[in-house]
Each structure stands twice: as C-alpha cells, then as structure tokens.
Amino acid sequence: MGAAFLDMDTMKFLVNHVHCLNELVTSERYAHHDTESLNLFLDAVLDFAETSLYPYFREMDANPAHWDSGTIATHEQIGEVIRKGAELGLLVAPIDEQDGGLQVPFTIHTAANAILESANNHVPGYLGLTLGAAELILRFGSEALRETYLSKMLGGEWCGTMCLTEPQAGSSLSDVQTGAWPDPGGYYRIKGQKIFISGGDHQHTDNIVHLVLARISGAPAGTKGISLFVVPKRRLAEDGAMISNDVSTAGDFQKMGQRGYCTTHLMFGENDDCRGWLVGAANHGLSYMFQMMNGARIAVGRGAAAIAVAAYQASLAYARERLQGRPIENSGKKDVQAEQVPIIQHPDVRRMLYLQKVITEGSMSLVLQTAYYVDRMRMATDLEERNKYHLLLEILTPVCKTYPSEKGIEAVSNGLQVLGGYGYCDDYVLQQYYRDIRIFAIYEGTTGIQSLDLLGRKLPMQDGKAYQLLISEMQHTIREANNLQPLISYSEELNNQIKRLHSVSMHLLEYARKNEYERYLADANLYMDLFGTVVVGWQWLKMAIIAFQKQQEKAVQYSDAFYQSKIHALSWYYKYEMPRTTALAVILTNPQALTLPGPDNF
Numbered sequence: 331m332g333a334a335f336l337d338m339d340t341m342k343f344l345v346n347h348v349h350c351l352n353e354l355v356t357s358e359r360y361a362h363h364d365t366e367s368l369n370l371f372l373d374a375v376l377d378f379a380e381t382s383l384y385p386y387f388r389e390m391d392a393n394p395a396h397w398d399s400g401t402i403a404t405h406e407q408i409g410e411v412i413r414k415g416a417e418l419g420l421l422v423a424p425i426d427e428q429d430g431g432l433q434v435p436f437t438i439h440t441a442a443n444a445i446l447e448s449a450n451n452h453v454p455g456y457l458g459l460t461l462g463a464a465e466l467i468l469r470f471g472s473e474a475l476r477e478t479y480l481s482k483m484l485g486g487e488w489c490g491t492m493c494l495t496e497p498q499a500g501s502s503l504s505d506v507q508t509g510a511w512p513d514p515g516g517y518y519r520i521k522g523q524k525i526f527i528s529g530g531d532h533q534h535t536d537n538i539v540h541l542v543l544a545r546i547s548g549a550p551a552g553t554k555g556i557s558l559f560v561v562p563k564r565r566l567a568e569d570g571a572m573i574s575n576d577v578s579t580a581g582d583f584q585k586m587g588q589r590g591y592c593t594t595h596l597m598f599g600e601n602d603d604c605r606g607w608l609v610g611a612a613n614h615g616l617s618y619m620f621q622m623m624n625g626a627r628i629a630v631g632r633g634a635a636a637i638a639v640a641a642y643q644a645s646l647a648y649a650r651e652r653l654q655g656r657p658i659e660n661s662g663k664k665d666v667q668a669e670q671v672p673i674i675q676h677p678d679v680r681r682m683l684y685l686q687k688v689i690t691e692g693s694m695s696l697v698l699q700t701a702y703y704v705d706r707m708r709m710a711t712d713l714e715e716r717n718k719y720h721l722l723l724e725i726l727t728p729v730c731k732t733y734p735s736e737k738g739i740e741a742v743s744n745g746l747q748v749l750g751g752y753g754y755c756d757d758y759v760l761q762q763y764y765r766d767i768r769i770f771a772i773y774e775g776t777t778g779i780q781s782l783d784l785l786g787r788k789l790p791m792q793d794g795k796a797y798q799l800l801i802s803e804m805q806h807t808i809r810e811a812n813n814l815q816p817l818i819s820y821s822e823e824l825n826n827q828i829k830r831l832h833s834v835s836m837h838l839l840e841y842a843r844k845n846e847y848e849r850y851l852a853d854a855n856l857y858m859d860l861f862g863t864v865v866v867g868w869q870w871l872k873m874a875i876i877a878f879q880k881q882q883e884k885a886v887q888y889s890d891a892f893y894q895s896k897i898h899a900l901s902w903y904y905k906y907e908m909p910r911t912t913a914l915a916v917i918l919t920n921p922q923a924l925t926l927p928g929p930d931n932f
C-alpha cells in the first residue's frame with residue numbers, strides 16, 4: 331500500500347509497532363483514542379495529501395511566491411490546504427481537549443505532518459507555524475490574547491509566524507535589536523525589521539499573527555533582555571474594524587528550493603504605528619520561544635525525513651523501470667546480445683538505493699522516537715518520570731533536527747544519481763527534492779549551532795544525566811536483541827559503538843574540565859555526526875527486532891518480504907554506515923587543533 335511519495339506500510343509499521351502506539355492509547359491522557367481510529371485519521375491525511383498537496387508540488391516550484399505591490403503572491407492552492415487542513419483537524423490535533431483540541435498523541439500528529447510533507451513540502455509549514463504560534467499564546471499569553479487570537483488561528487482563519495531573525499541576528503539571537511516601547515494604552519510600540527520570515531505574508535487569510543522577539547527599551551543586553559510579543563498584521567480598532575497594524579512587507583527572498591513557501595522581509599513600525607502585546611513576563615521571551623523552537627526542531631527533522639522518503643520512492647520507481655546495461659557475468663564479460671536490464675539490477679545502483687532506504691527510514695524512526703518521548707513526557711504521572719522524558723528530549727532534539735537534514739541531503743543526492751542525467755533535469759522531480767531539502771540543515775538553528783548545543787550543553791547537562799538516560803534506552807534495546815539469535819551480532823556491535831561514543835565523549839569533556847572550551851567545541855559538528863550515526867543504528871536495531879518477531883509470529887499485517895527488507899536494511903546499515911564512526915572517532919581524539927581561531931592562512 332502506498333502513494334507515489336510514501337510507503338504507508340513503513341509509516342504504519344513505525345508508528346504502530348516500533349513506536350508502540352498501543353502503549354500511548356492505554357494511558358489516561360490518550361484513553362479517548364484507539365489505534366484503529368488514529369490509523370484511520372492517518373489514512374484520511376494520506377488521502378488529503380494525495381488529492382490536495384501532491385498534484386501541486388511541481389507547480390509551486392515553477393511558480394514561486396513573489397513580492398507584488400507590497401504583498402506576497404503565493405500559489406492559490408495554499409489557501410485551500412489551510413482551509414481543508416483546518417477542517418481535517420490538523421490545527422487542533424495536538425492541542426489538549428480542555429483547550430478545545432483533539433488531544434491526539436504527538437506521535438500521530440508527527441506522522442500526519444510527515445505524510446503531508448512527503449507529498450508537498452512547500453505547504454505544511456503554513457499550518458505548522460500557525461499551530462506553533464497559537465500554542466505559544468495558549469501557553470504563555472494572557473486571557474485577552476487567547477480570547478482574541480486562538481479560535482481564529484486554530485480555525486484556520488488567521489495564520490501565524492515566528493519572527494526571530496534580523497539582518498545582524500541569525501544564529502546569535504542575543505543581538506536582536508527590534509525595539510518595544512510601553513504605551514499607556516496597555517500595548518507596546520514595536521519598531522524594527524525581521525528577515526527570512528516563513529509564511530510572513532500572503533493573500534490567503536485576513537490576518538497574520540506574528541510572534542516577535544523584541545527588546546523593551548532599557549532591557550538588559552543579550553538574551554536576558556528579550557521579550558516576546560504578539561504583533562498582528564491587522565489589529566482591531568476601537569470601532570471593531572480591522573485596520574493595518576503598520577507591518578509592511580519589504581520583499582520575498584527568492585530561494586533555490588521550497589519556492590512555494592514564502593520567506594519574507596518584514597518591517598514593523600515604519601510609520602510609528604505598530605502595536606505589539608507582551609506574551610508572558612518581560613525579558614523571558616527567548617525561553618518561551620525556545621519551547622516553540624524545540625517543537626519546530628523536531629518538525630524540521632521530520633520535514634527533511636519526509637522529503638528524503640519521497641525522493642527514495644521516486645528513485646526506486648525509476649530504477650525498477652529504466653533499462654540500461656547488462657549484468658557482468660561470472661566470466662567478467664557481458665553478453666551484448668542479451669536484453670538490457672533495469673538499473674536496479676546493478677550493484678552500485680542498489681548501493682545507492684539502500685543508502686537512501688537506511689537514511690530515510692532511519693531518520694523517520696528517529697523523528698517518531700522523539701515524538702514518542704514527547705508523548706511519554708505528557709503522559710507522565712509523576713515528576714521523576716516527566717523529568718526522565720524531558721531530559722531524553724533535551725539530548726535527542728538536536729540530533730532529531732540534524733541527522734535527517736544532513737544525511738537527507740546525502741540520501742537525495744544519491745537518489746538523483748540513480749537517475750543519471752535525468753536526475754539533473756527538470757523532466758524528473760529529483761532535482762526539486764535536492765533543492766528543497768537543502769534548507770533543513772540551515773533554518774531552526776544550523777547544523778553548527780545544533781552540534782554546539784549537543785556537545786556543549788546537552789552532553790554535560792545535569793552531570794551527563796540526559797546522555798546516560800539515552801544510553802540506557804539503547805542498552806534496553808540491546809538486551810531485547812540479545813534474546814534473538816540472528817540479531818546478537820548487531821546488538822554486540824551497537825554495544826561496541828556506544829563504548830566508542832562514550833570514550834570520545836569523555837575525551838572531549840576533558841577539554842571542558844580544563845576550561846579549554848574552544849578546543850572542546852571545535853569539532854562539535856563531527857561529534858554530532860558520530861552521535862547521530864550511533865543513534866540511528868539503535869533505531870535500525872529496534873526496527874529489526876520488531877520485524878524479526880513479527881516474521882516469527884507470521885504476523886499478517888505485512889508481507890514476509892516486508893519484514894525481510896527491514897532486517898536486510900539493518901545489515902546494510904551496520905556494514906556500510908556504522909563503520910564511519912571509526913574515522914570520526916580517530917579525528918575527534920586527534921590532539922592536533924587545526925581549526926582554532928588564528929592567522930588567516932587559507
């Protein structure tokens with residue numbers, strides 16, 4: 331079962347069996363759902379993706395969003411997706427029932443969005459940012475803000491955005507300069523500019539609600555002086571009419587990919603008439619925004635995994651049909667009289683397809699693992715359990731954002747290579763996936779920034795507690811695999827990999843202990859690569875355990891070939907991907923420091 335852009339069997343295998351949907355619905359929090367209805371919800375999302383998103387995927391690339399007389403023109407279908415998506419419940423799915431939501435497990439919400447993003451990654455962001463902005467208002471906003479904005483945003487009438495970046499403040503948000511001046515009217519006057527704002531302006535909703543980071547006049551420098559404001563494009567006047575709130579659109583960035591998803595340059599208060607309303611307490615804005623950003627980082631990993639999944643399906647379909655060349659016989663010769671074979675018969679093409687498979691399915695499993703921990707944290711009935719899942723999320727989120735984004739680029743690049751010359755041409759879709767996926771390693775904190783977060787903050791946090799909890803989770807899987815004879819060699823290998831990761835971690839932490847922080851963090855990016863490779867190796871062992879058990883039980887949900895393909899992919903990952911960690915460990919423990927700041931000797 332599957333669409334052109336997604337193998338739904340694998341998605342359901344991951345959600346239901348590897349990441350244990352049944353455990354979630356037996357909890358008090360999700361007891362009002364059952365696995366059957368949640369699977370039907372995913373089927374409905376797939377149907378929506380096939381009819382309302384996928385057919386417009388290439389059109390949106392060919393007709394990019396663009397600035398037109400002070401506003402941004404985007405593809406008409408985007409409005410339709412916002413409306414229908416809201417009707418389908420996509421904007422209220424993860425919201426608690428007491429706040430008017432469906433309180434669907436986050437795992438299901440994640441799978442649903444991944445389906446949409448596999449179909450057409452240019453559109454779901456409009457919904458995702460609206461939901462994220464609404465969640466911030468719900469969580470930290472005053473009653474008045476909730477009253478004014480939530481029902482319209484969650485009903486799909488108004489969209490939302492997240493405005494952090496400024497020309498001088500990208501990775502370094504401590505340099506945000508947009509200003510906020512208190513007004514006796516109970517609001518703040520906002521002035522400044524934000525760049526690269528996704529979904530920042532379009533014709534599809536009456537209003538766009540920007541969640542803006544700004545600095546109240548007199549606030550301390552750095553991150554401790556940043557506050558969060560709701561700044562709508564239009565505001566309610568005293569007579570009840572909607573009037574301009576002095577938010578203007580200076581331009582739309584023209585990009586190599588995701589061209590249907592507008593990326594705007596916004597000006598706030600050009601005419602000194604832009605009003606913003608404080609969310610929560612003054613100077614706490616960044617910590618509130620980070621709560622949205624943690625979700626957004628999981629969403630970025632999910633989007634990258636989803637694109638890589640779609641590209642894999644396209645490469646696979648091509649490789650099964652494209653006739654080219656003949657097999658090499660055992661004599662070392664080719665029979666030129668023989669028919670040409672589909673390229674899927676050539677070992678090097680198979681290598682590229684397996685690489686795509688292990689990265690894409692490994693990435694999706696990692697994303698769903700992270701979503702599962704979000705659910706476990708929300709389900710927790712005591713503080714200790716809640717803290718456990720919170721810490722697991724702290725350490726896994728930067729990896730969940732980065733592995734699918736970085737390795738996804740490699741997967742799609744190999745997928746493009748499978749098509750040879752056609753891969754490079756716009757007759758086929760691979761070049762679009764290749765351009766679309768490139769942004770995922772950049773926005774929501776670049777790979778460099780995520781890697782600093784993992785090594786500099788998450789590894790040592792609470793004396794390494796988050797890290798130790800994650801290792802314990804992996805060791806639990808190792809113990810399970812030890813009971814299944816054909817998987818024992820893989821569980822031993824994962825154990826060795828964990829030991830290697832641990833010895834590299836201890837080696838690097840020594841620099842931190844000696845206060846050599848620059849040296850400690852210099853190769854954070856390579857540490858992320860090592861860490862992510864081991865974590866995805868863990869995910870493959872989990873998938874193989876379930877596949878093996880179901881194969882033994884002769885479970886009829888999936889075919890024997892399906893289970894076998896998962897076990898084969900495990901072997902492939904451990905033969906071709908895991909050994910990369912050896913080289914990474916050698917580099918990371920090499921005492922030479924060749925990248926520290928110094929003379930410009932490039």
Ligand SMILES: Cc1cc2nc3c(=O)[nH]c(=O)nc-3n(C[C@H](O)[C@H](O)[C@H](O)COP(=O)(O)OP(=O)(O)OC[C@H]3O[C@@H](n4cnc5c(N)ncnc54)[C@H](O)[C@@H]3O)c2cc1C
Pocket residue numbers: 492493494495499500501502525526527528529585593769772773774775776777778779782
């Ligand atoms: C298509 C698109 C959509 C976006 N959507 C949004 C949005 O909706 N809202 C929003 O607020 N922003 C958005 N952004 C902005 C995005 O989050 C930033 O581009 C990103 O955080 C990087 O900031 P920057 O571009 O200023 O790069 P810089 O911060 O200048 O980074 C340049 C390079 O230097 C590295 N670097 C920077 N500082 C350090 C450091 N301390 N240590 C090590 N390396 C470092 C980075 O890793 C990167 O490789 C979007 C960007 C794009 C392109």
